[in-house]
Amino acid sequence: MNKIALLALLFFQLKATAQNQRPNIIVFLIDDMGWMDTSVPFGDSLQPLNKRYHTPNMERLAREGVKFTNAYATPVCTPSRSSLMTGMNAAHHGITNWTSPWRDDPTDQADKEFERANWNYNGYSGLSEVPHALQATPLPMLLNNAGYFTIHVGKAHWGSIGTPGSNPYNLGYQVNIAGHSAGHPQSYQGRENYGNIPGKASVQAVPDLQEYHGTDTFLTEALTLEAIKSLKDPIENKRPFFLHLAHYAIHDPLQPDKRFVQKYLDAGLPAQEANYASLIEGMDKSLGDLMKFLEARGVANNTVVLFMSDNGGLSLVPPRAGTAHSHNLPLRAGKGSVYEGGIRVPMLVKWPKNSKAGSICSEPVIIEDFFPSILEIAGVKQVKTVQQVDGKSFVPALSSTTIKNNPDRPLIWHYPNKWQVVDGPGINYYSAIRKGDWKLVYSMRQQKLELYNLKEDIGEQQDKALQHPEKVKELSKLLSDQLRIWKAPMLTYKANGNRVPYPDEVKLP
Numbered sequence: 001m002n003k004i005a006l007l008a009l010l011f012f013q014l015k016a017t018a019q020n021q022r023p024n025i026i027v028f029l030i031d032d033m034g035w036m037d038t039s040v041p042f043g044d045s046l047q048p049l050n051k052r053y054h055t056p057n058m059e060r061l062a063r064e065g066v067k068f069t070n071a072y073a074t075p076v077c078t079p080s081r082s083s084l085m086t087g088m089n090a091a092h093h094g095i096t097n098w099t100s101p102w103r104d105d106p107t108d109q110a111d112k113e114f115e116r117a118n119w120n121y122n123g124y125s126g127l128s129e130v131p132h133a134l135q136a137t138p139l140p141m142l143l144n145n146a147g148y149f150t151i152h153v154g155k156a157h158w159g160s161i162g163t164p165g166s167n168p169y170n171l172g173y174q175v176n177i178a179g180h181s182a183g184h185p186q187s188y189q190g191r192e193n194y195g196n197i198p199g200k201a202s203v204q205a206v207p208d209l210q211e212y213h214g215t216d217t218f219l220t221e222a223l224t225l226e227a228i229k230s231l232k233d234p235i236e237n238k239r240p241f242f243l244h245l246a247h248y249a250i251h252d253p254l255q256p257d258k259r260f261v262q263k264y265l266d267a268g269l270p271a272q273e274a275n276y277a278s279l280i281e282g283m284d285k286s287l288g289d290l291m292k293f294l295e296a297r298g299v300a301n302n303t304v305v306l307f308m309s310d311n312g313g314l315s316l317v318p319p320r321a322g323t324a325h326s327h328n329l330p331l332r333a334g335k336g337s338v339y340e341g342g343i344r345v346p347m348l349v350k351w352p353k354n355s356k357a358g359s360i361c362s363e364p365v366i367i368e369d370f371f372p373s374i375l376e377i378a379g380v381k382q383v384k385t386v387q388q389v390d391g392k393s394f395v396p397a398l399s400s401t402t403i404k405n406n407p408d409r410p411l412i413w414h415y416p417n418k419w420q421v422v423d424g425p426g427i428n429y430y431s432a433i434r435k436g437d438w439k440l441v442y443s444m445r446q447q448k449l450e451l452y453n454l455k456e457d458i459g460e461q462q463d464k465a466l467q468h469p470e471k472v473k474e475l476s477k478l479l480s481d482q483l484r485i486w487k488a489p490m491l492t493y494k495a496n497g498n499r500v501p502y503p504d505e506v507k508l509p
């Protein structure tokens with residue numbers, strides 16, 4: 001063999017090796033998990049709620065990876081899940097509220113004052129064109145095209161029945177276990193077949209998983225066992241994989257995970273709260289089991305684990321016990337709200353080869369950032385997408401805590417929908433923007449702008465709008481300009497058909 005041929009052979013061998021070494025990627029997505037629902041403190045100090053919950057495997061992931069203390073999702077499920085798949089902000093993709101399992105069934109509560117906004121209530125339909133649905137290139141399809149084996153396990157909730165997005169295969173997944181149109185399980189209990197009881201099954205009965213029917217296997221455990229099974233082939237075939245393990249936990253129904261519930265009852269928690277804590281610990285065990293499996297198969301060092309929740313913790317009664325809107329303290333309110341309790345979520349990332357173990361990143365990031373970050377981790381470049389991507393990669397923040405992408409980058413939430421029958425703090429018809437330490441909250445119903453300094457006041461108790469009118473002006477213009485550019489769904493008044501003002505059209509106090 002001459003020198004040139006030898007060099008060429010070496011080059012191709014190196015290239016092949018590099019391709020084989022592309023990192024595996026796991027998104028470990030929790031449903032409705034609040035910022036305080038863990039023994040890992042995401043705030044400056046350990047809070048009473050951190051002491052209530054036991055998440056030793058999250059603690060381990062935080063020790064070995066990067067803890068993001070200013071990570072955000074949207075106030076409810078489908079907007080966040082669609083942002084993760086497309087890299088678009090919810091105000092841009094137009095799925096501003098959770099989607100019904102049924103087609104053409106907007107989930108907004110009726111309101112005396114407002115007409116329903118024209119949002120994408122059929123959800124996300126991948127590359128297919130469907131009325132009132134988002135058409136955009138899905139992340140798993142791009143990864144699959146790049147050679148990744150793509151797996152979805154658990155809750156999907158991207159599109160309504162009868163639309164392409166109801167089936168994860170249409171978004172580029174090669175495997176789908178237990179994902180469909182519904183946003184929560186009918187039952188977590190294997191003894192109840194996860195809801196699949198003849199004559200009693202609702203649209204929320206969890207598909208697949210028949211081998212666990214009639215057993216004591218809790219849904220979280222069944223999904224974990226199936227996720228682990230699905231990884232065996234790609235690992236044996238040395239094919240990089242993308243696993244989207246989206247647990248149904250810890251969404252209601254708040255049923256007890258019997259493996260863990262007793263100790264919380266013994267600690268004196270009311271039944272619902274003990275159940276809630278057991279759902280959290282069951283989820284945490286799943287994380288631990290998955291990490292142990294990766295180690296046993298020798299792939300842990302080449303696997304990136306991204307832990308995220310799709311919105312803040314539920315804080316309404318029922319089914320929670322105690323005072324409504326207090327379950328994420330010191331954060332204000334909970335799921336459904338644009339206050340911090342509804343949108344700030346726990347986020348951890350471990351990339352053994354590139355992240356700095358035990359580091360803390362305070363840079364504000366949001367769920368659409370997962371899209372460009374995951375593509376960067378996978379080494380997928382020059383991506384062509386139908387949509388304009390809004391997210392920014394947080395990969396630079398993994399290797400250094402001092403390099404900041406853009407700490408002053410504005411983050412936006414837009415929820416022109418009625419989630420609950422009764423209005424609550426930051427719940428029903430709100431928008432918000434955060435830039436640096438400042439956050440502006442816009443109530444569409446009250447035509448009111450509030451201003452908070454999150455560094456001094458993470459609980460959003462002291463409205464500083466009167467003291468800082470220039471900041472209110474700056475942020476309301478930034479927010480409004482972006483809503484106009486994105487053609488975000490807007491409300492109209494029933495009385496006269498007029499559009500609700502953009503925040504920069506509201507009279508300042």
Ligand code: CA
Nearest residue numbers: 031032077310
């Ligand atoms: Ca959710």
